[in-house]
Amino acid sequence: MSHAPVYLDHAATTPLSEAAKAAMIEHLGLVGNPSSLHGPGRTAHRLVEEARERLAAAMGVHASELLFTSGGTESDNLALKGTYWARRRLNPAANGILLTGAEHHAVLDTVQWLVEHEGATAHVAPLTADGLLDQAAWEATLADHGATLAVSTLMWANNEVGTVQDVPWAAARSLAAGVPLHSDAVQALGHVPIDLGTAGLASAAVSAHKIGGPVGIGALILRRDQKPVPLQHGGGHERSLRSGTLNVVGALAFAAAAEAALAGLEAEAARVRALRDVLVSGVLAGVEGALLSGPADAERRLPGTAHFTFPGAEGDTILFMLDMAGIASSTGSACTAGVAGPSHVLMSMGASEADARCVQRFSLGASSTPGDVDALLAALPGAVAAARAAGPAAGRRDR
Amino acid sequence: MEGAPRAAHPAGERQRTPQALQKDTTVAMKILAAMSGGVDSAVAAARAVEAGHEVVGVHLALSRMPGTLRTGSRGCCTIEDSNDAFRACDTLGIPFYVWDFSDRFKADVVDNFIEEYQAGRTPNPCLRCNEKIKFEALLDRAIALGFDAVVTGHYASVLRDEDGRVQLHRAADDAKDQSYVLGVLREDQLEHCWFPLADTPSKALVRAEAEERGLGVAAKPDSHDICFIPDGDTRGWLAERIDLAPGRIVDQEGRDLGEHRGAHAFTVGQRKGLSIGHPAADGKPRYVLQVRPKENRVVVGPGELLEVDRLVGIRPSHAGAPHPAVATGEWIDALVQVRAHAEPVPARVRWNQRDGAPAVEAELSGSLRGVAPGQSMVLYVGTRVLGQATIASAHSSAWNPDALGAAL
Ligand SMILES: Cc1ncc(COP(=O)(O)O)c(C=O)c1O
Numbered sequence: 001m002s003h004a005p006v007y008l009d010h011a012a013t014t015p016l017s018e019a020a021k022a023a024m025i026e027h028l029g030l031v032g033n034p035s036s037l038h039g040p041g042r043t044a045h046r047l048v049e050e051a052r053e054r055l056a057a058a059m060g061v062h063a064s065e066l067l068f069t070s071g072g073t074e075s076d077n078l079a080l081k082g083t084y085w086a087r088r089r090l091n092p093a094a095n096g097i098l099l100t101g102a103e104h105h106a107v108l109d110t111v112q113w114l115v116e117h118e119g120a121t122a123h124v125a126p127l128t129a130d131g132l133l134d135q136a137a138w139e140a141t142l143a144d145h146g147a148t149l150a151v152s153t154l155m156w157a158n159n160e161v162g163t164v165q166d167v168p169w170a171a172a173r174s175l176a177a178g179v180p181l182h183s184d185a186v187q188a189l190g191h192v193p194i195d196l197g198t199a200g201l202a203s204a205a206v207s208a209h210k211i212g213g214p215v216g217i218g219a220l221i222l223r224r225d226q227k228p229v230p231l232q233h234g235g236g237h238e239r240s241l242r243s244g245t246l247n248v249v250g251a252l253a254f255a256a257a258a259e260a261a262l263a264g265l266e267a268e269a270a271r272v273r274a275l276r277d278v279l280v281s282g283v284l285a286g287v288e289g290a291l292l293s294g295p296a297d298a299e300r301r302l303p304g305t306a307h308f309t310f311p312g313a314e315g316d317t318i319l320f321m322l323d324m325a326g327i328a329s330s331t332g333s334a335c336t337a338g339v340a341g342p343s344h345v346l347m348s349m350g351a352s353e354a355d356a357r358c359v360q361r362f363s364l365g366a367s368s369t370p371g372d373v374d375a376l377l378a379a380l381p382g383a384v385a386a387a388r389a390a391g392p393a394a395g396r397r398d399r
Numbered sequence: 400m401e402g403a404p405r406a407a408h409p410a411g412e413r414q415r416t417p418q419a420l421q422k423d424t425t426v427a428m429k430i431l432a433a434m435s436g437g438v439d440s441a442v443a444a445a446r447a448v449e450a451g452h453e454v455v456g457v458h459l460a461l462s463r464m465p466g467t468l469r470t471g472s473r474g475c476c477t478i479e480d481s482n483d484a485f486r487a488c489d490t491l492g493i494p495f496y497v498w499d500f501s502d503r504f505k506a507d508v509v510d511n512f513i514e515e516y517q518a519g520r521t522p523n524p525c526l527r528c529n530e531k532i533k534f535e536a537l538l539d540r541a542i543a544l545g546f547d548a549v550v551t552g553h554y555a556s557v558l559r560d561e562d563g564r565v566q567l568h569r570a571a572d573d574a575k576d577q578s579y580v581l582g583v584l585r586e587d588q589l590e591h592c593w594f595p596l597a598d599t600p601s602k603a604l605v606r607a608e609a610e611e612r613g614l615g616v617a618a619k620p621d622s623h624d625i626c627f628i629p630d631g632d633t634r635g636w637l638a639e640r641i642d643l644a645p646g647r648i649v650d651q652e653g654r655d656l657g658e659h660r661g662a663h664a665f666t667v668g669q670r671k672g673l674s675i676g677h678p679a680a681d682g683k684p685r686y687v688l689q690v691r692p693k694e695n696r697v698v699v700g701p702g703e704l705l706e707v708d709r710l711v712g713i714r715p716s717h718a719g720a721p722h723p724a725v726a727t728g729e730w731i732d733a734l735v736q737v738r739a740h741a742e743p744v745p746a747r748v749r750w751n752q753r754d755g756a757p758a759v760e761a762e763l764s765g766s767l768r769g770v771a772p773g774q775s776m777v778l779y780v781g782t783r784v785l786g787q788a789t790i791a792s793a794h795s796s797a798w799n800p801d802a803l804g805a806a807l
Contacts, residue, residue, distance in 0.1 A: 320496055321544065324455070339460045339499040390543035 010365025017212030051251035071218035075205030082228020098152035101348030131163035156188035160332035162305030175200030190261035213257035217250035313387035321383035436480030439552025520773025556597030582777035646695030668769025712788025
């Protein structure tokens with residue numbers, strides 16, 4: 001390795017920000033359960049509520065609309081399962097779920113579970129080839145199935161390709177149809193300006209570790225009129241929707257990270273976008289056959305994300321070669337067994353299964369430098385060439 | 400060892416030349432260690448690391464249903480095995496990856512296993528996996544990605560003769576020797592193989608070494624079963640995949656004895672499950688002598704007729720430079736082994752042609768019991784593996800079941 005380790009996987013998780021680290025260190029010695037009725041309890045309660053208010057303010061919502069959870073996955077589960085159950089109680093015929101095929105597994109697998117175990121019917125609306133919502137098809141599904149839809153969901157920004165959806169548009173349509181809309185905003189928060197108070201948006205999932213906060217804390221932004229059925233029962237925390245002792249230090253660090261990320265969003269997005277554009281043009285110029293995924297309009301993509309298809313070069317082999325060269329990248333999704341399947345996101349954008357195996361995501365963030373991009377541009381052509389040679393090599397020999 | 404005088408290397412003696420090193424282990428190589436999650440591959444990788452090579456650990460995902468946690472006996476492909484391999488790599492301080500060969504494993508090993516049974520043969524899937532997956536798919540990819548060699552925890556040894564050509568030999572520990580299941584490897588594959596456990600006197604020492612190295616798998620039980628048949632019930636597994644049609648059971652002279660539930664459910668040497676109502680005239684137990692899937696017939700008879708001394712093998716392969724007798728067609732003295740851990744039997748062997756294709760013939764000086772077509776006959780001279788062939792027919796010089804054809 002002729003360079004320092006290069007981390008190009010900020011979309012998976014990004015380093016703790018200085019502000020979050022300071023908040024954690026300051027409060028690590030804290031004793032006191034925020035639910036306790038004594039002095040230390042009140043102190044902890046004050047700190048967690050201050051964190052909630054700061055975080056809510058930074059995100060433009062009211063503190064009572066913010067439920068702390070363990071992260072994005074839990075928030076998606078609570079919003080989707082809870083809302084589905086609640087709506088079906090009111091109207092047993094309402095078993096439909098409207099979504100696109102490009103959702104994160106936290107949404108996709110939750111919906112799949114509801115289909116397999118709770119009698120749900122999934123309505124999968126198509127995407128255009130650049131990953132944007134096919135708005136006509138979405139509207140048509142709402143028109144055809146609105147009466148039996150329990151919930152609709154549309155991720156704000158895609159974790160693989162980085163496509164930014166027009167959630168306010170979808171929220172307005174869902175509102176008109178009388179169907180709650182949930183948005184997974186895990187990748188969008190802190191990276192593109194979003195309005196979580198958008199009219200018609202019933203709930204949104206966010207997670208601290210994608211914006212410089214610690215792993216293990218997230219939030220569900222939940223409009224006041226929403227009453228999902230809880231997943232966890234216990235002490236009645238968080239509007240009785242999410243029982244469990246509150247993570248005070250995590251909440252403080254989340255608030256600090258969000259404040260820093262949101263205050264500096266524009267400048268940091270511009271810096272990262274400029275780096276990303278160098279990366280993209282370098283890859284397109286330096287790697288034969290490279291195809292950039294996502295909308296042509298860069299405003300509709302996350303500033304730090306660059307996602308490519310390298311036809312004929314399997315994504316996990318590119319990852320392997322880059323990792324051995326000290327460069328951390330991603331194929332987008334990995335299952336628990338550590339095997340990368342074809343990208344469901346690319347397939348939902350119409351790519352073939354073969355091409356959907358030949359993808360690589362490079363995601364930049366706060367710690368990224370021009371040197372990182374240079375190192376990638378130096379190593380990538382060889383990695384892709386090796387992957388292209390290894391693909392047929394690992395195929396079947398003539399017998 | 401072709402060039403060497405035979406007398407100097409009596410059978411059984413390790414034929415090691417002075418420069419007999421399997422790889423030039425003094426030069427740092429890029430090594431890919433195939434990590435099953437078991438103790439052997441972990442120790443093999445550890446030795447490669449210790450020898451100063453740049454080692455990367457790879458676990459093969461072979462199951463089409465990744466993510467199953469298996470209880471009871473172990474095989475490959477479980478989350479637990481993958482995690483054990485990962486933890487072993489952590490301990491060794493080397494990178495770890497999972498490579499997905501499940502499609503190829505299904506096509507080349509699992510489907511082949513079913514096809515072979517359908518054709519009335521008894522395949523060895525571990526041998527097939529070594530041939531097609533570990534030392535073809537994995538090796539080819541490793542070489543394409545710039546690696547010099549693949550390391551596995553097999554007990555066998557790769558040596559070089561005076562001319563620098565590779566040879567495959569039995570491991571030092573006879574009880575653990577796995578040269579049989581590696582007998583399919585060809586010279587081009589052996590060139591890139593390193594089996595660091597070759598000279599380990601016993602498995603107990605490997606476990607002790609693992610313990611010493613802090614490897615968590617030190618006490619992990621060995622795998623025994625066919626990995627894709629986790630409960631070990633091969634018959635039951637096959638029955639779910641092969642349509643069984645009732646057919647006739649006949650004896651060695653062609654006499655009809657009753658009905659069976661499907662020829663594919665039987666294997667040569669099997670005694671149980673024949674459910675022929677009446678006993679044999681001599682009162683002795685009857686065994687399956689031959690499975691004839693085309694006619695859907697099962698031939699049964701007395702145990703003596705399971706003793707075979709004539710083997711014909713097809714699709715021979717050579718584990719190194721082909722023996723000179725391959726070219727001349729002369730008979731040579733060799734040892735024939737037909738199963739992993741079976742006793743090798745002395746034989747006269749020659750390579751020739753059968754139906755216009757390369758074949759091997761063996762005349763055993765003793766006899767073997769219950770040899771089924773589809774098994775691999777691995778040929779040894781001393782500790783050296785010459786190569787192998789797939790058994791096409793096995794019979795006794797006194798009775799050839801193929802002669803029954805006319806009678807049926
Ligand atoms: C879009 C999206 N949703 C949900 C999640 C899950 O969030 P968490 O890791 O906080 O559970 C992630 C992170 O991988 C994500 O990118």
